[in-house]
Amino acid sequence: MLAQTTRTTRAPLATQAEIDTLGTLITEDEAAVSDAPTYQPEAAGLLLLLGLLLLSPQKQPKEKTR
Amino acid sequence: MPFADTTLRDEYAAAVERVAGRVLDALRGAGDPAAPTRRSAPDAAARLAHATPEGPLPAEGPLSRAELAAVRVLGPDLFAAQLLAGQRLDGPTADAAAEALGTFPMSAASPVPDATATATATAAASPAATGAALANAWRDRATAQLVALAGRPVPALGPDPVRPQEPTPRDWPRWSVDMARLSALALPRLDGPVHELARRHSLTLARGVTRSMLRRDYRTAARLARWLAWNEADGGPAHLDLGPVLDRIRAVGDGSTRMWLELAITEQLSSAGEPSGGRTTGNPGANPGGHSGDSPDGAAA
Numbered sequence: 001m002l003a004q005t006t007r008t009t010r011a012p013l014a015t016q017a018e019i020d021t022l023g024t025l026i027t028e029d030e031a032a033v034s035d036a037p038t039y040q041p042e043a044a045g046l047l048l049l050l051g052l053l054l055l056s057p058q059k060q061p062k063e064k065t066r
Numbered sequence: 067m068p069f070a071d072t073t074l075r076d077e078y079a080a081a082v083e084r085v086a087g088r089v090l091d092a093l094r095g096a097g098d099p100a101a102p103t104r105r106s107a108p109d110a111a112a113r114l115a116h117a118t119p120e121g122p123l124p125a126e127g128p129l130s131r132a133e134l135a136a137v138r139v140l141g142p143d144l145f146a147a148q149l150l151a152g153q154r155l156d157g158p159t160a161d162a163a164a165e166a167l168g169t170f171p172m173s174a175a176s177p178v179p180d181a182t183a184t185a186t187a188t189a190a191a192s193p194a195a196t197g198a199a200l201a202n203a204w205r206d207r208a209t210a211q212l213v214a215l216a217g218r219p220v221p222a223l224g225p226d227p228v229r230p231q232e233p234t235p236r237d238w239p240r241w242s243v244d245m246a247r248l249s250a251l252a253l254p255r256l257d258g259p260v261h262e263l264a265r266r267h268s269l270t271l272a273r274g275v276t277r278s279m280l281r282r283d284y285r286t287a288a289r290l291a292r293w294l295a296w297n298e299a300d301g302g303p304a305h306l307d308l309g310p311v312l313d314r315i316r317a318v319g320d321g322s323t324r325m326w327l328e329l330a331i332t333e334q335l336s337s338a339g340e341p342s343g344g345r346t347t348g349n350p351g352a353n354p355g356g357h358s359g360d361s362p363d364g365a366a367a
Contacts, residue, residue, distance in 0.1 A: 014170045018135070021075045022170055025082060025139045026205065027198040027247045031283040 081132035086323040092147035138166035160216035168221040201247035203227030242274025249289035252296035272305035284319040288328045295335035
């Protein structure tokens with residue numbers, strides 16, 4: 001059991017704005033879900049394949065002539 | 067030093083970072099382990115006082131208002147170095163904590179439902195607001211306990227806070243966030259209803275760490291990992307390998323000093339728990355430390 005005593009503080013009591021500000025710092029809520037892109041090594045291969053497909057020549061095969 | 071263009075929150079947040087850095091120094095042995103609120107080592111004070119304009123607190127003299135606010139925000143963490151090292155708690159730090167509690171009477175300003183409050187009154191407030199008020203009240207209680215442990219007079223705090231609720235299969239994410247807010251209580255020589263709850267529901271805490279990591283909420287994950295480390299140091303089962311979790315948070319966390327302080331405390335708690343044995347990774351059902359653990363569905367006991 002705690003022995004509680006009252007004492008005068010040297011600093012003046014905080015205003016409501018100060019207490020509200022402090023409350024947000026003390027008990028932070030969880031962060032919102034982030035949709036920021038993260039590094040995915042396997043995505044590099046996919047990009048390379050996509051690039052190769054896009055850059056490849058789109059020529060029609062020639063018809064064989066006899 | 068406050069600047070004209072900074073808001074009150076920025077000013078307080080900067081002070082929190084400075085004081086947290088001092089506690090971190092004490093934890094790592096770079097500062098004065100006895101008094102994180104004061105630089106008593108003359109060479110360290112002289113070196114750091116001239117390093118940056120927002121340097122540490124002066125070696126002598128009263129704390130500024132922002133520093134008092136920082137002391138109020140850190141609460142029990144101020145004593146982390148001494149508690150983890152098994153040392154006697156520092157008197158000047160306890161004085162600063164008591165003064166901060168008196169100057170910023172959070173519990174009085176944030177009404178907490180007492181034990182006699184009705185269920186309807188509790189349900190009227192939003193769960194987040196209720197959790198925040200409860201966290202404030204329990205943190206104040208823990209800070210007051212430590213001030214008393216240091217042999218200093220404790221300021222009046224009002225009625226005892228209500229016991230935290232048990233997690234249910236439906237609302238365990240909210241419960242884990244509430245426990246993350248109470249991570250400052252995860253220290254040696256502190257015990258109470260919150261700690262009992264952490265002992266009983268360590269599997270839910272591990273689940274909370276996983277959820278926070280998946281959400282990329284690394285601050286909440288670090289705080290919950292601290293509870294897990296405390297639980298292991300207390301002889302409880304290890305439901306999660308904390309090493310990779312801490313490595314990931316170190317790599318991609320927000321890099322704030324406050325988070326580094328959480329990580330440092332978690333590491334020290336983890337290292338304190340390793341020699342005691344009782345690790346049951348992969349077997350939550352085992353109960354070597356007398357801990358009941360969790361039911362598989364996370365239901366309340």
